[in-house]
Amino acid sequence: MTRKRSVVKGLGAYLPERVVTNSELARTVDTSDEWIVERTGIHQRHVAADGEFTSDLAIRASDKALADAGVSPSEVDLIVLATSTPDDTFPATATKVQAGLGITKGAAFDIQAVCSGFVYAVAVADNFIKAGQADTALVVGAETFSRILDWQDRSTCVLFGDGAGAFVLRADEARNGDASRGIMSTHLHSDGRHRDCLFVDGGPSSTQTVGHLRMSGKEVFRHAVVNLAAAVGEALDANGLNADDVDWLVPHQANRRIMASTARKLGFSEEKLVVTIDRHANTSAASIPLALADAVDDGRVQEDNLVLIEAMGGGFTWGSAMIRW
Numbered sequence: 001m002t003r004k005r006s007v008v009k010g011l012g013a014y015l016p017e018r019v020v021t022n023s024e025l026a027r028t029v030d031t032s033d034e035w036i037v038e039r040t041g042i043h044q045r046h047v048a049a050d051g052e053f054t055s056d057l058a059i060r061a062s063d064k065a066l067a068d069a070g071v072s073p074s075e076v077d078l079i080v081l082a083t084s085t086p087d088d089t090f091p092a093t094a095t096k097v098q099a100g101l102g103i104t105k106g107a108a109f110d111i112q113a114v115c116s117g118f119v120y121a122v123a124v125a126d127n128f129i130k131a132g133q134a135d136t137a138l139v140v141g142a143e144t145f146s147r148i149l150d151w152q153d154r155s156t157c158v159l160f161g162d163g164a165g166a167f168v169l170r171a172d173e174a175r176n177g178d179a180s181r182g183i184m185s186t187h188l189h190s191d192g193r194h195r196d197c198l199f200v201d202g203g204p205s206s207t208q209t210v211g212h213l214r215m216s217g218k219e220v221f222r223h224a225v226v227n228l229a230a231a232v233g234e235a236l237d238a239n240g241l242n243a244d245d246v247d248w249l250v251p252h253q254a255n256r257r258i259m260a261s262t263a264r265k266l267g268f269s270e271e272k273l274v275v276t277i278d279r280h281a282n283t284s285a286a287s288i289p290l291a292l293a294d295a296v297d298d299g300r301v302q303e304d305n306l307v308l309i310e311a312m313g314g315g316f317t318w319g320s321a322m323i324r325w
Helices: 033-040 054-069 093-100 114-131 192-197 216-240 255-267 284-297
Strands: 004-014 018-021 044-047 080-084 107-113 136-144 161-171 182-190 199-200 214-215 250-251 306-313 319-325
Touching: 004 114, 004 284, 033 255, 044 107, 044 161, 054 093, 054 136, 054 161, 054 284, 080 093, 080 114, 093 107, 093 136, 093 319, 107 114, 114 136, 114 161, 114 182, 114 284, 114 306, 114 319, 136 284, 161 284, 182 216, 192 199, 199 284, 216 255, 216 306, 216 319, 250 255, 284 306
Parallel strands: 080 107, 080 136, 250 306
Antiparallel strands: 004 161, 004 182, 018 044, 136 161, 182 319, 199 214, 306 319
């Protein structure tokens, strides 16, 4: 039986036009540019316009990914969209993306793993392709976190931004050994005991409201460094690699200090880190594809590079994936 591997054929990203700097936030919130930069590494974030929905951002990123791949929307037979900020309670925002792209076949659905969402979505699509249930998958991370922030809570509202990123994955035959391009392995975890460390205080079943994001920053930081290091180590071990073998570590862009601490813990040089949090802030499920798009556009990430992605989000959820680009 021919083994299949999911190859990244195209990549797309979209950021809303409006940019909100730390200095602008400081005019309405008790904070300062220096305070935000020192604790997070963030200088600015993009915020969706009134009437601009998560699906709009996702469609823009998907259009670019399909064009980059040279793939027609009619060839897509699976859409997996990671988001914690859907347009509606239902239907799935993925179906709005499907309709917006003019796709009428296959399956489209959302998954919700907060900031780990894109890693989860990649794993789901990869397994669909390996199982022979899809040939061309659109994997999207899209968020409008600005809609669930308490803009008077300086501990959270300064951290997040809006955006979307997308992969086009396509089935390809795996060559012998590790030389095949594509997704080499994925690793997913969750531990629901830590719900109260990072959550939204609303929902259809509980409060019948959307709610606002709430976070215990110190607890999230403590768990993130441990869990992310474990997920990265797991991916390395699964593929018989060490940190020196990896060309680029692309972490979820949550906090500059978390990324640096994880890299140090695992022996990664900071020069191998792809960092966009300074310009994008934390875009949750969109942060990894947005960061990758940045690194591909400027020529850092090139074909046959080993790229390791990792993330942790509310739940807690966390995971990693090793990709030969």
